[in-house]
Amino acid sequence: MTETVDGIQSVVVERELACPPEKLWRALTQPHLIAEWLMQNDFAAVVGHRFNLLGDWGGVLDCEVLAVEPNRSLSYTWDFAHEDPAYALKSTVTFTLTPTPAGTRLRMEQSGFRPHQKQAFHGARAGWQAFFGKLEQVAARGD
Amino acid sequence: MTETVDGIQSVVVERELACPPEKLWRALTQPHLIAEWLMQNDFAAVVGHRFNLLGDWGGVLDCEVLAVEPNRSLSYTWDFAHEDPAYALKSTVTFTLTPTPAGTRLRMEQSGFRPHQKQAFHGARAGWQAFFGKLEQVAARGD
Numbered sequence A, B: 001m002t003e004t005v006d007g008i009q010s011v012v013v014e015r016e017l018a019c020p021p022e023k024l025w026r027a028l029t030q031p032h033l034i035a036e037w038l039m040q041n042d043f044a045a046v047v048g049h050r051f052n053l054l055g056d057w058g059g060v061l062d063c064e065v066l067a068v069e070p071n072r073s074l075s076y077t078w079d080f081a082h083e084d085p086a087y088a089l090k091s092t093v094t095f096t097l098t099p100t101p102a103g104t105r106l107r108m109e110q111s112g113f114r115p116h117q118k119q120a121f122h123g124a125r126a127g128w129q130a131f132f133g134k135l136e137q138v139a140a141r142g143d
Helices: A021-029 A031-037 A118-141 B021-029 B031-037 B118-141
Strands: A009-017 A050-054 A060-069 A073-080 A089-100 A103-113 B009-017 B050-054 B060-069 B073-080 B089-100 B103-113
Touching: A009 A118, A021 A031, A021 A073, A021 A089, A021 A103, A021 A118, A031 A118, A050 B118, A103 A118, A118 B050, B009 B118, B021 B031, B021 B073, B021 B089, B021 B103, B021 B118, B031 B118, B103 B118
Parallel strands: none
Antiparallel strands: A009 A103, A050 A060, A060 A073, A073 A089, A089 A103, B009 B103, B050 B060, B060 B073, B073 B089, B089 B103
């Protein structure tokens, strides 16, 4: 967790995975693989591409690709529109891949949680732990 | 899965759980237990009570309790507001508990998926399988 002076918080998850950056990049950018560890989607690794992430329970996130550096970093918006400002979320997710002797260190930062959005913030902390667990399996399988 | 003449589809999941209806009812109606198997929430087992279910990734469902029959049945709306009609969801979730010699048969029906909402429908089928798995653990623990 990081916190900036205006109180905007980030969720940060960092883990070393036993697969090379190229395999991890596939799992982060191929729609059918993203669907296995994150959510159904119409993602494409093209800056400016708008896409949706679809939760299993009917919810939808509005996203746009901000930056793509193959095998190294990926960034997209992760927004949720809601009339109640406690629930409306404007955030950015950034993945950074660093090769290591054993595989790849993956860092994910989701920034944009406002001080009153404690539930979304704590939910994201739990959610990303679960997403990372599944991502590791999908990336290691490498099909 | 069931389908009505106007094409509105339901997701149905039915499973026998090794715990008495009273324990299962607790897991279905106590907010701190619901949070463990479903989502963070401000649920109360009172007809007309409005509440939200909060996804780990920032999404929010708008819900209202429709029917409460302790240890036997529970029904609430499960709506998701979105400007795109493909994503906007108006559905109803109904749990029905039937005692069996080994425990309780639990039936969940989520009705309201329109023919063009294939993604939400398939997502819900996968989602409820996962929710039931966690619910079974929470109910069996019985604290």
